[in-house]
Amino acid sequence: MDTVGLAYQPRPDGPAEYLSGPFAVHAKARADDGTGWSLVLSFRDSDNRIQVAVIGYGDLASGEAGEVRRDLASRGLWLASRRGAKERFAEALAGVRVDLRAVIVNKAGWHGEGEVFAVPSFTAAAPNRQAEPIVFQSGQSAAHFRIAGDLATWRAEVAALAEGQTRLEFALGLGFAGPLLEPLGAEGGAFNYVGASSSGKTTALRLAGSIWGGGGPLGFATSWRTTANAIEGTASAHNDSLLCLDELGLIEPRDLEAAAYVLTGGSGKGRSRADGDLRARTRWRVCVLSTGEIGLAQRLAEGGANRQAKAGQGVRFVDVDADAGAGLGLFNHVGPFAGPGALADALRERTAHQHGTAGPAFVQRLLEGKAEAIRTARDHMAAFVSEHVPDGASGQVVRVAQRFGLVAAAGELATAFDILPFSPGTVTEAAGALFRSWVRSRGGVGASEDRDAVTAVRHFLQQHGPARFISADKALDESAWRAQRVAGYRMRGETTAEDGDYLFHSSGFAEAIAGLDRRAAADALAEAGFLKKDPTGKRTRSERVGGKSMRVYRVSCSILEGDEE
Structure with a gap:
């Protein structure tokens, strides 16, 4: 190897045949499990940019090593193409000896038991780390x-x-x-x-x-x-x-x-x-x-x-x-x-x-x-949740608050590290404002399934009430109705037949709640005052339908008077 490139000299006193432009070999590398042995080399392209390549020994075992050559050429390394040059270049790479060992990683993020962070553009290691260097290898340029x-x-x-x-x-x-x-x-x-x-x-x-x-x-x-x-x-x-x-x-x-x-x-x-x-x-x-x-x-x-x-x-x-x-x-x-x-x-x-x-x-x-920073972040997250989540809030709200708190903690660390040009507390205040907005938009800090159950049944009745519910007292009188895909029955109200409660049979109720858990949905409706349970506390109750007793989910017609809140 000289400043012109890698040369092959058949005889000590004969002329040199150049096989490639110049490059440097740095290390032999392999994955944590001992597979994927490779050679790490670098060179400068025509724009004087440093290009780093990881060449697998398995790819050099195929004679001309066509894939290796294509990769190096695409990065800007000049390669000779005359007869014999391809094989000699692959033979030269396969025969290189280098003492330094490195570990190949093919995924962005933490490695080496949390002491190394690697992405395609940089690798950072903990101070005084004595382990082998990390080489990032992945087709993640996109x-x-x-x-x-x-x-x-x-x-x-x-x-x-x-x-x-x-x-x-x-x-x-x-x-x-x-x-x-x-x-x-x-x-x-x-x-x-x-x-x-x-x-x-x-x-x-x-x-x-x-x-x-x-x-x-x-x-x-x-x-x-x-x-x-x-x-x-x-x-x-x-x-x-x-x-x-x-x-x-x-x-x-x-x-x-x-x-x-x-x-x-x-x-x-x-x-x-x-x-x-x-x-x-x-x-x-x-x-x-x-x-x-x-x-x-x-x-x-x-x-x-x-x-x-x-x-x-x-x-x-x-x-x-x-x-x-x-x-x-x-x-x-x-x-x-x-x-x-x-x-x-x-x-x-x-x-x-x-x-x-x-x-x-x-x-x-x-x-x-790292240890102190993580303790600080964890404390900041806990303080955020404590400040913004009231007692009795659902676990869902707590989890979302923790995620907002994570963002706040990260922003405060970046501020303390003098990376963000903000005053302390700036990102926390922003996260708090957006979390409160999110709580308002979801309708409070209760479980979203409760709200979803009420909303689902209300929407179902708004869409299908007149068409798929028949009068309970005429349910068995086939000459009195022509409804298709009946979801339930309608009780006669105190004044007219249109203001009575709705009696869902089991399949109609399952369709109305659209995949929500049936028991949880019924409990949510009951908690909201829209489902009348059996006197013994059962979710379904016995009602007279067409002169016969039938167990149904009785939903109050007052559910249609509510709103999305």
């Missing part, structure tokens, strides 16, 4: 982990524009939350900014995404136009960091139903190899920032009458009103700019040139005092 600019400029010209902007401050806090998930033992989750088109939602994605990278059409963000299977790879590529997804309406409802669990559940689908053995499941922990003109429940409902958001989805996938209420869309103010459009343009332009520096800085500071 994840846009890239670095441009410097932290001081990002802090002063990008993050500073978010000050006093509740939704932007919260988005920045969320951007730093990913690396805290694993050490806190916290579950991932998604926040979806819901608002009208051109309200500034995508600006929040660009800003939060600039913590970790950029350079794509949406900066670090990507589109919701995907499938449930593809979202697994996307989530894994952003493990322990942030995933930004734009415009919820672009994903099909059937895929969204699965994606809402996939993104926050942390585990991919079980799949088989060609030999029938099971592949290892893909796993991840990720914080998600999403945008959409509609929320999760509405998008799912567009997929059909039987597709609706479950309580578990609503806990993991939290809709947040994107409108700050100042008449400026997402923004609380426009600062020195002429209007919200000018502010959005400034953030778009600045994040295009300043991105990917804050995330590495946050992780490095975290590694310098």
